[in-house]
Amino acid sequence: xxxxxxxxxxxxxxxxxxxxxxxxxxxxxxxxxxxxxxxxxxxxxxxxxxxxxxxxxxxxxxxxxxxxxxxxxxxxxxxxxxxxxxxxxxxxxxxxx
Amino acid sequence: xxxxxxxxxxxxxxxxxxxxxxxxxxxxxxxxxxxxxxxxxxxxxxxxxxxxxxxxxxxxxxxxxxxxxxxxxxxxxxxxxxxxxxxxxxxxxxxxxxxxxxxxxxxxxxxxxxxxxxxxxxxxxxxxxxxxxxxxxxxxxx
Numbered sequence: 606x607x608x609x610x611x612x613x614x615x616x617x618x619x620x621x622x623x624x625x626x627x628x629x630x631x632x633x634x635x636x637x638x639x640x641x642x643x644x645x646x647x648x649x650x651x652x653x654x655x656x657x658x659x660x661x662x663x664x665x666x667x668x669x670x671x672x673x674x675x676x677x678x679x680x681x682x683x684x685x686x687x688x689x690x691x692x693x694x695x696x697x698x699x700x701x702x
Numbered sequence: 703x704x705x706x707x708x709x710x711x712x713x714x715x716x717x718x719x720x721x722x723x724x725x726x727x728x729x730x731x732x733x734x735x736x737x738x739x740x741x742x743x744x745x746x747x748x749x750x751x752x753x754x755x756x757x758x759x760x761x762x763x764x765x766x767x768x769x770x771x772x773x774x775x776x777x778x779x780x781x782x783x784x785x786x787x788x789x790x791x792x793x794x795x796x797x798x799x800x801x802x803x804x805x806x807x808x809x810x811x812x813x814x815x816x817x818x819x820x821x822x823x824x825x826x827x828x829x830x831x832x833x834x835x836x837x838x839x840x841x842x843x844x
Contacts, residue, residue, distance in 0.1 A: 639819065642800075650815065
């Protein structure tokens with residue numbers, strides 16, 4: 606798409622991403638910048654985990670399922686699907702004998 | 703070799719394991735990682751997932767997973783996930799993994815700060831990939 610067809614917000618966003626990308630490259634090339642970026646990312650992830658913990662406590666108190674509960678269900682379903690797949694393979698092998 | 707095939711993965715792991723700097727790069731990282739290529743209706747309809755575990759400074763087990771949902775059961779320390787086009791750019795050296803992760807094009811589950819700290823070791827994977835011919839779906843091998 607040409608710049609003429611894009612909206613101002615799109616052009617600004619693209620330019621912003623380009624500038625941020627260049628800045629990130631400069632930061633990553635310097636070991637001190639790399640360490641600072643790692644620390645910032647670590648802090649952000651820690652903050653998100655803490656927020657999720659609080660959210661979980663609130664949801665549990667209200668008798669609602671949390672993200673962790675959904676993850677547990679997804680994991681159990683994955684295990685069941687894998688067991689079914691293994692079983693189907695065994696049945697196929699037995700039939701071939 | 704076809705990208706995300708068992709032969710391709712084995713060749714890449716063999717090259718990576720042969721690098722003298724690998725133990726330093728892996729020290730302190732979580733024990734295992736899964737990489738997921740997201741399904742794409744036209745370019746990559748089945749998707750793909752690979753898993754690997756390191757120990758003693760080298761990758762000791764790896765495999766292409768039969769289904770993406772196997773990742774949920776394995777619960778690896780890191781899960782990196784992206785569409786085929788993003789993987790192609792990363793593997794061809796046209797995109798930076800850290801920038802891709804920070805921009806959300808590459809989704810990372812696990813401690814991203816540990817991976818950012820090891821960004822300087824990217825050359826290990828780059829060198830390994832240069833030695834393994836990678837053919838992406840839709841490309842003609844030549």
